[in-house]
Amino acid sequence: MECERGQTKWQFRQKSSFTAGNLAVRAVVNKVMENVDNSNGKPIIALGNGDPSKFSCFRISERAEDAIVSAVRSAKYNGYAFSAGMPCARSAIAEYLNKDLPYKLSPDDVYATIGCSQAIEILLSVLARPGANILLPRPGYPYYEARAALSKLEVRHFNLVPERGWEVDLDNVYALADENTVAMVIINPGNPCGNVLSYPHLKKVR
Ligand SMILES: Cc1ncc(COP(=O)(O)O)c(C=O)c1O
Incomplete structure (x- = not known):
């Protein structure tokens, strides 16, 4: 707040690059797709499809x-x-x-909750306490890291193994977890890899 000739002047300023639309990962995917060179006639497979409603087989009953x-x-x-x-x-x-x-x-x-983001917000706020750490998959969905940082939760990454259909590297988990580990995130079906973990593997993780 700045005072000018006895008047109060608020210092709110618009930051032109900061809008809800261009913060979304979808905006980045759209930009990439807009810049793809399709002049050589090769078919383009969009790997950034995240909306199942575009496919008739996912229509709700x-x-x-x-x-x-x-x-x-x-x-x-x-x-x-x-x-x-x-x-x-x-x-x-x-x-x-x-x-x-x-x-x-x-x-x-x-x-x-109204989607996963709100669930992540609530869970990570509830789980955070001084000295706590959380195990996150690598590769994974980046929002978990960002939200953990906000709550000052230490992030430890465990690997997913591409040769085994992106299964969890259990040895890696055992090596990382300790008495201050408050949670381990399993994304199933996986994002970004799209894999689905088998029941026997999930039992081992449990
Ligand atoms: C693993 C994972 N977590 C969180 C989210 C964010 O979910 P929402 O859009 O429901 O907030 C997504 C969205 O794709 C996701 O794949």
Whole structure:
């Protein structure tokens, strides 16, 4: 704040290069695709497709669409929801996940977020404490490193092994983990490699 002739002048300034649109990784992918030279007639495979809705096989079921429409039309859910998710949604999620789990989740174990970024925000803030470290996959999704730095969590990278379908290098994990390790991040299906870890391998990780 600066005072000029007895008046208060705010110092907010627009930073032209800083907009929500050009911060997204999608903006970088689009820029790369715009600059690809396709004059030699070779087919171009876009490896930056992150949106499944572009493919008809990923269309959600009519039942799910109808449920969304009827929830909107009912006007029962227009208010301010619980920040951890609506109780009925959390019960439904717990019930669904319980089909495949060797233990039982209660609705209180479920925290619904508006996407992975919010989940990362919440989890890393909760896990951070002085001296703590977190194990992240390499290669991985960069937001985890950025958010860990914000919470002053030490990051330790474990390798994914390309020759074994990007499985976790378990020896590497054993070597890195210690009593201050608060979590290990498994991205499955993997980003950026797109691999899916097998159940036997996931059991070993657990
Ligand atoms: C591993 C991983 N974490 C987090 C995110 C961010 O997710 P969201 O866009 O739902 O916030 C993504 C998005 O692709 C992701 O692949």
